[in-house]
Amino acid sequence: MPHDHADPAHDHQDHGHGHGHGHSHGHDHHHGHNHGPGGHSHAPKDFGRAFAIGATLNIGFVIAETIAGLMTHSLALLADAGHNLSDVLGLFMAWGAVVLAKRAPTGRHTYGLRKGTILASLTNAVVLLVAVGAIAWEAIRRFADPQPIQTGPVMIVAAIGIVINTATALMFMRGSKDDLNIRGAFLHMAADAAISAGVVVAAAAMWATGWLWLDPVVSLGIVVIIVLGTWGLLRDSLDLALDAAPRGIDPKAVRDWLAGRPGVSEVHDLHIWAMSTTETAMTAHLVRLPEAAGGGSDHDQFLHDVCGDMARLFKIGHVTIQVEHGGGVGPCHLAAADAV
Secondary structure (H helix, E strand, C coil), X not given: CCCCCCCCCEEEECCHHHCCCCCEEEECCCCCCCCCCCCCCCHHHHCHHHHHHHHHHHHHHHHHHHHHHHHHCCHHHHHHHHHHHHHHHHHHHHHHHHHHHCCCCCCCCCCCCCCHHHHHHHHHHHHHHHHHHHHHHHHHHHHHCCCCCCHHHHHHHHHHHHHHHHHHHHHHHCCCCCCHHHHHHHHHHHHHHHHHHHHHHHHHHHHHHCCXXXXXXXXXXXXXXXXXXXXXXXXXXXXXXXXXXXXXXXXXXXXXXXXCCCCEEEEXXXXXXXXXXXXXXXXXXXXXXXXXXXXXCCHHHHHHHHHHHHHHHHCCCEEEEEEECCCCCCHHHHHHHHHC
16 A cells, blocks of 8 residues: 555554543654645745745836826726735735744644644735725726826836736746645736736727726726635635635545545544645544454554555645544543533
8 A cells, every 4th residue: 555655653552642541542643745735735935036026026016006007097007006015915924924834843833833824815815805895996986087097108017017917927826736825826916917918908998999987997897806816715715724624625535535444443533624725634533443453463554554545645744543442432522522
């Protein structure tokens, strides 16, 4: 059975786990190197340069776009500048979270600060949705009082935005499939490129037709694009912040797979949660009767195989398995019930 670089399982006998029972406890903390969702993807460590370049380019562009928007009276440019500013803040949050995630665990933060990547992606999504409210309000107000704009400068500035945002998005594309935090940065930059393209088209149309209402219409279009692109990020970030099982991992499939292991008669206390936007942890209690498992002589190998296959099949890299040799409601369940 493949092990996917699993560390040898460590079986701690009769430690009780603080529950006062004398079951055999198998604890395996698997540290595989998996690059799928939820596994041990180390993609963020390679994105420091991308964050630095992306943030620098976008700060400069926000300043240029704001000045151009004020000079040309273009709400579309000002709206896009506000959106780009929120993206710069988002880049810094995502970058800071990646740096914090590399810090070693401490006495109180036993997982380190990996969860910061989840909080950064959640904050990023909330900030974006708040920002679009202001853009939408101003766009609606502009319908009653449309302002003429200088279409030439608007098209030039927006075209520069297409180049900058596309280049920045491409730097994050490689990690966007494996890391929700990096995905947030990629989506923002890709959306910015599309929005800048829309501004170019709208300015050209206004130049050709003289229809001033196209400016607030494009602004509302920007709002729709931001909301659509951000909603999934907000949903997934909130799920992970609430310790839901990451999308792409089916808890029932994990439970059924564990229940099918040799000698396993019961699976309970199964918990799956995200340690960060790239790492997933799991704990489970398995009832494995010695007589059904060949006397339990394969205990260490059993744990080793289970943890290796959990990483390979489900991309769960931190696995803790407690093996029990009896059925029924045990002290762990009673302790949980008393706590409630």
